[in-house]
Amino acid sequence: MTQQRSSQDAQAKPERYRELFELAPDAYVVTDAHGVVREANRAAHVLLGDHPIGTAFDARIAADQRLSFQARLGDLQAGRAEQLKEWVVSYARPDDKSVEISLTANVRRDSAGQVVEVRWLLRDATQRKRVADMLYDVAARARAIVETAVDAIITIDAHGIIQSFNTAAERMFGYRADEVVGQNVNLLMPAPDRERHDEYVTRYLRTGEKRIIGIGREVVGLHRNGRMFPIGLAVSETRLRDGPLFTGIVRDISERKRHEQRQAAQYAVTHALAESATVVEAIPRLLRAICECGGWHVGEMWQVDRESQRLRWCGMWHDPSLGAAAAFADSSRSWAFARGDGVPGQVWASGRACWLTDIAAQESFVRLPVAHRLGLRAALGLPIRQAGAVTGVLLFFSTEEREPDHDLLDLLESLGSQIGDFVARKRSEEALEQSKDRYRRLVDLSPDAILVNKDGRIAFVNNVGVRLFGAHGVDELLGRPVLDLFHRNYHAAIEQRIQQLLHGSGAVPFIEERIVRLDGKPVDVEVAAATFSDDGGPAIQVVLRDITERKRAAAQLLELEQLAQQRERLADIGAITAQIVHDLGNPLAAVSMHAQLILRRAQRSSDQPLSSILKPADRIVAEVHRLGALIKEFMEFSREQRLDLKPVNLGRFLASVVELWRPLASARAIDLALSVPADIPTVVADDEKLHRVFENLIKNAVEAIEQGPGRVEIAASVLDEERVRVSVSDTGPGVSESVEVFRLFETTKPQGSGLGLAIVKQLVSAHRGGIGFAAARPHGAIFHVDLRIRGPFG
């Protein structure tokens, strides 16, 4: 409106036009054809800082723009251009401030076409320039950011066509920007995204439903060389005037994935091991865990067989999609690799992981044909270690070629020792379990009753024990005081044994005790015990054996023995009878002869001197004595041997026996010597019976020598912990060792009854002692008697 009025005014009044020019908010300058300022309004003066009228307008324009100014002015003058539009120049104000001025100019010509004046509209462009510069900077900075970004940044339009592709994208996908800009972005992705990407975009544009924009997700990228790799993709949308622009920021997350995979593998392996009670159970789980985490299709485990020093196959896992895996397993099972043989043997020998990109190129891979059938390509062999030594090998196969992945190798190698430790631990656990199991079975199968005494109570009892104690079940016995089950008479001894067990000896041998069954019936048992410690502290394992049967058998045996002895005695009686008849017959015959002689002499002449019958009468008396002695011997032999046991001091005892024989011995010039060491222990025996034993032996010795000089030596010594030996040696003619001297009626002496040594033997046997004889050097005999220190029952 103002404009309209001023143009009306201008037409009407030139003066008013002039005012309007002066007061216009825009700056106007009028120059001549050469650019010399003729007029400038107030706004122009404000903008330019009072440009002096009559000076060249370009005088204050930046020097580098001045030529250009002249050129453009020339164009206007020559009519090559009718106007100049918004050309920005830098203008140096007199106050040294520089302003950016946008110049728009047109020319006024006279009728001859000559330029009369040039009218300039000046606008302060400083602000605009700054914005433009800023925009430029921003763009440059943005470009710099985009180009130097680690992440790939790709922009596409609404049709999926790539608009920009930064350096990182070039690196990541293997394309140069100029190769892909203008192409559909779907060439950067594998199926099925590749086929569907256009659809994704159009669906979004149609529905506005965001599936990825502003959310981000993990997808798979496709490298120019066909390799797929995991990427993190974030997409943002920019609405431009000519349509939406999608910016994709792509991050290669292979590394992160690998890390995750490694963690997953570590976790899976640890889990598989932890869940498995046995090695056999663990193997397939373990192999599966590693295969699934590491992208392998077949995993197998080989273990070093220590005896044969061969690697033997001990299990595998395979991807269920692999068909001929069973054949592979069969073929593997039949192999046994020596150290250094084949791939497993090489891993064993080197102790290092072995990565084969493709087994086809590996001569040492002996199972190639069957592996081929499965399509196996890459292989990885890993040592299983235990305490530094290789105890097995893990082998993994992939149906794809795979380049060595050192991170994975590191990981798997560390898993290898984890597995080795596991296997070793499990094996020992299994061995322990087996031995426990064996123990349990032993306890179960034991013909003996076994119970565990813990703090005086029954903590365990096996089935035999349940039966032995007459219980109906274990529950009737568990928790009962152990002593309740033993006969009162044995309690003190048992408690003493328990103390002995707990404080030192660890085990005590079988002794006889008596238990009381739950029904009150006593049972004779033999009991042994040993201490052990378990989680709950010390306990005593008690083994009980029912000896009722044995005792009965022993009693029966004893009976049989007695019977046999009786029979023997009967047989002896037969022999004795014959012997008595003989031995008594001779003296009686002699007595009879003498008596008949006396009788006949007396009858023949009554005046015979009495002296003539003196000799035969004397003989009769002697013979009757002989008969009496003989009868006494028989009586002794036949008398039942009851022992009256008491401690006997051997030194004193033997001295008393020897003294009895000393007068006779010295009369025959026989030296009678006794040697008993001071420390000889007291012997539990029947001293009267022993007296007869040694009296007999010494008498035999003296009689063997008959007439001295000679020597009879009685010597005592300690034989071992339980026995002492007393020997009686003589320097007589000796006895042939083939003579059964101890047999009844065996004698080498003309007047011997053959009873003496038989009696001696019987008496020594009654003491559960031993007796024997040997030839003495240079001649003579030596008899020895071994006696039990603690007596026949000690």
Added chain:
Amino acid sequence: MVLLMDDDDAFRGALADNLREDGYAVVDFSGVHELPPLAKLTEVKAVVTDYDMPGTDGLAFAEQFHAVHPDTPIIVVTAYSTPQLEADLATRTYLSVLRKPFDYDDLHELLGQIVLPAHC
């Protein structure tokens, strides 16, 4: 002359005394070890020997003596009897047997019956 052999001194002595009282000449031995060679014993008209002597088998001695002097009667005296002994005696008819203890008169009678004139 009567040959008397017995290891029992008391018996042998008493028997010898009884025989001598009756006028017999007697040589007595306690065992075969004391014997001279049998062939020299031509004076012996009768033998009286014990059956069981330590170191001397009376029966064996009787057999040997009988082999040298088949016509000399032999009387075996024994204190006991076993089936074996009975069998041995039964097969040797030249032997006569007396069981200890026996009456001297029985022996005297036997000697008288067999051969010996008194005082031979």
